[in-house]
Amino acid sequence: MQEKLMHADTSALDLVLSADPALMEIVRLSLLVSLGAVVAAAVIGFPLGAVIALTRYPGREASIVVLNALMGLPPVVVGLAVYLLLSRSGPLGTWGLLFTPAAMVIAQTILVTPIIAALARQTIEDLWTEYREELAAMNVGPIGRVATLLWDARFSLLTALLAGFGRAAAEVGAVIIVGGNIDGFTRTMTTAIALETSKGDLPLAIGLGMVLIAIVIIVNALAWGVRRAGERLAG
Amino acid sequence: MTMRAPDSDLPIVLEDVRYGVRDLIIIDGMSLMLTPGAPTVLIGPNGSGKTTLLRLMMGLIEPTSGRVTWGGRTHVPPARRAIVFQRPVMLRRSVAANIHYALAAAGIGRHQHAERARDLLEQAGLSALAERPARRLSGGEQQRLALARGLARDPQVLFLDEPTASLDPAATKAIEDVVRAVSARGIKVVMSTHDLGEARRLAGDIVFIHRGRVIESAPAAEFFAHPKTDDARRFVAGELLV
Numbered sequence: 001m002q003e004k005l006m007h008a009d010t011s012a013l014d015l016v017l018s019a020d021p022a023l024m025e026i027v028r029l030s031l032l033v034s035l036g037a038v039v040a041a042a043v044i045g046f047p048l049g050a051v052i053a054l055t056r057y058p059g060r061e062a063s064i065v066v067l068n069a070l071m072g073l074p075p076v077v078v079g080l081a082v083y084l085l086l087s088r089s090g091p092l093g094t095w096g097l098l099f100t101p102a103a104m105v106i107a108q109t110i111l112v113t114p115i116i117a118a119l120a121r122q123t124i125e126d127l128w129t130e131y132r133e134e135l136a137a138m139n140v141g142p143i144g145r146v147a148t149l150l151w152d153a154r155f156s157l158l159t160a161l162l163a164g165f166g167r168a169a170a171e172v173g174a175v176i177i178v179g180g181n182i183d184g185f186t187r188t189m190t191t192a193i194a195l196e197t198s199k200g201d202l203p204l205a206i207g208l209g210m211v212l213i214a215i216v217i218i219v220n221a222l223a224w225g226v227r228r229a230g231e232r233l234a235g
Numbered sequence: 236m237t238m239r240a241p242d243s244d245l246p247i248v249l250e251d252v253r254y255g256v257r258d259l260i261i262i263d264g265m266s267l268m269l270t271p272g273a274p275t276v277l278i279g280p281n282g283s284g285k286t287t288l289l290r291l292m293m294g295l296i297e298p299t300s301g302r303v304t305w306g307g308r309t310h311v312p313p314a315r316r317a318i319v320f321q322r323p324v325m326l327r328r329s330v331a332a333n334i335h336y337a338l339a340a341a342g343i344g345r346h347q348h349a350e351r352a353r354d355l356l357e358q359a360g361l362s363a364l365a366e367r368p369a370r371r372l373s374g375g376e377q378q379r380l381a382l383a384r385g386l387a388r389d390p391q392v393l394f395l396d397e398p399t400a401s402l403d404p405a406a407t408k409a410i411e412d413v414v415r416a417v418s419a420r421g422i423k424v425v426m427s428t429h430d431l432g433e434a435r436r437l438a439g440d441i442v443f444i445h446r447g448r449v450i451e452s453a454p455a456a457e458f459f460a461h462p463k464t465d466d467a468r469r470f471v472a473g474e475l476l477v
Contacts, residue, residue, distance in 0.1 A: 134324040136295055138340040138388075139313050148336075152327040234327035234368055 012206035023204065027211055030188040033101055033175065034168035037108030038116075041164055045113045046157065049120025050146060053128060067121065070114035075107075079177030082107040086178065099180035104188070107174040112164040119160035123153045155230025162223040169215055244305040244315045244391050245423060246270045247292055252301035254287055261287045262298070263447035269392075273439020274414065274424035276455070278431065280476045284447040285427035286321065289394045292425065293318045314341075317390040321397045323381030325369035330361055330380055333369045334387060341388035351387065358416070359383035360409060375406025382413055386422075393417060395426035399433060411437060431471065435459060443467050445476060 015023050052063060084090050086098040086106075097103045127149050135145050150157070172190035179186035181195055189208045196205035247269040254262040262284050269275055269292070277285045290296050291303055294313050305311040326333050334352045343351065356362045359379040364372065369380055378398055385393055395414065399407040414437060418424045428434055434441060438455035443466075451458065451467045462468045470476055 130324055131326075133295060133320065137293060137313060137318045137320075138337060138384075140340050144340065148326070230327075232368070233329075234370070 009206065011203035012210065015203055015207040016210055020207070023207055023211070025184060026187050026189055026192050026208060029101065029186070030169065030190070030212075031215075033104045033188060034108060034165055036101075036105040037112050037168045038161060038165045040105065040109040041112035041116050042161060044109070045116030045160075045164075046120050046150075048113075049117040049122075050124050050150070052117070053121045053125035054146070054149075064118075064121065067114055067118045071118050073111055073114065075111055075171040075173030076177065077173075078107055078110050079174035082110065082174070082178045098178060099182060099186060101179070101186055103178040104175045104186060107178045108168045108171070111171060111174060112168050115164045115167055116160050119163065120153075120157055123156040123160070124149050127153050152234070155226055155234065158226045159223050162219050162226070166216060166219050169212070169219070242306055242308065242311075244311060246306070247392065248304045248307075249291070249298075250302050250304075252291060252298040252303060254291060254296065254299050261447055262291065264301070265444075265447070265449050267442065267449060267452065269423065269425060271421070271423055274418050274426060274437050275440045275442060276434045276438035277425070277427040277442050277444060278429065278434050278470070279444040279450075280470070281429065283444045285444060286396050288444065289318065289396050289425070289427060292392075293394050314388070315391040316394065317385030317388055317392075318394040319378065319381045319385050319396065319398055321400060323377055323384075325372070325377055325380065328369060329366050330369050330372065331356065331365040333380055333384055337384040337387035343387070355383040355387055358386070359413060373406070375402045375409060378402065378406075378410055379413065382410070382417075386417065390422060392423045392425060395424065397427050397429065399428070399430065407433070431473070443470065445470075 052060065052067070082103060083098065085092045086095065086103055087093055088098070097106070128145075131145075131149065131152075135148065140148065170190065172188075172194055175186070175188050176191045176194065179188070179191065181187050181191040187195075189212045193205045193208050193212070196202070196208075249265050249267040252262055252265045253260070265284075265288065277288060279285055287296070291298060293316055294303070294305070294311065295318075302309055305316075326336055328336065331352055334355050335348055338348050338351055339345075353362070356365055359382055361376065361379055361383065364376065369377070372380060382395075382398070398410050398414070402410065411433065414424055414426070418437075424437075426437070435455065441451070441453060441455050441458040442449060443451040443458070443462075443464075445466055451462065451464050453463070458467070459471060462471050466476060
């Protein structure tokens, strides 16, 4: 067993270092799906967060609690819900999206949107509390106010994006259900690791695990760098 | 289209203005008229209502009852008025970008920005710090930047809320010099302070307020030489009014 693991380690490293085409294809698809989900979640989440931060309506407090709670949505439950929506007999079954990368993007978008919206809401609301009177005194109109808040919160908002990406890249439950882990089509790093480990093909699983951890470290390093740059440039 | 001078925000008139938050009465029936001329300085103990009075005159809050008029009109947006808060908020941008922002907010055309920003920075003594993040400035520098930002809209009236509170003498002098220069250019300065020395140095008129009421309003020389009320006499003598 010991020997087998040692052997798995070295072959895993070989796979990564030699940029094995099968491994690279899995990495490429994973990144595309997660990036697509983050872009879609940003398009929905930033305006949603801004609206909740800047408007007053009945039930606002409750909606903030729900939004914050949704940050911890279990991926498998989201996967199940999207599966039911997109399955042949489901309401969106005619779209024929189940077991495609598009379905995976949809599921991950649902996972990531609350993270981006909730973090944006908190950031924008804090900044608004601070800026409100000063902007009123400068006679800045509603559109100008939103633009100012978004721009001055840009570093924190970028951090929210990276947090969302980290969540999407690392989750397995949603993509495995709606993507189906089809080789060369919907197989991502996380689903491949789950499958290869259960099959006993440890080199590929370990190789993908190394790449995934490297990506998570890079994303966190970026988040750190963004924060530092923000402190330096904006104070 | 006929050419005419833009409507003036002066005089600013308060007619029996009251302002309260729930049960707390902050301004308790003030009538006051501010006309063009030398700086009007609001003095009075902490909590007397100076800041609230400035916010009412700036138009940031509405009186609970009574009314405020600017040049005879009500609800005039603060296009020709500017305020420097006691703790001004620095936008998360460079010093120069803070000025550019104020110029844009005032609707001043882009082609004028560079030149105007240079003048304003120079006036505030911040030229050397133009590229610094505004939030990294010292307290006195932040006050001067807020002043420059206020002046960006070329206001008719400039409100200052205790602009030198907690500044050292050098920083205080820098602010007071700007205030004098601004006033000499014909901008009406209305400022609050609880520093009587500063009131003596800068004021044309004094408005002495206590517990949300105007106790005395008079030309500065007259006020300090012959305060009419007992409260004012005690305040000028440096006694503690509570």
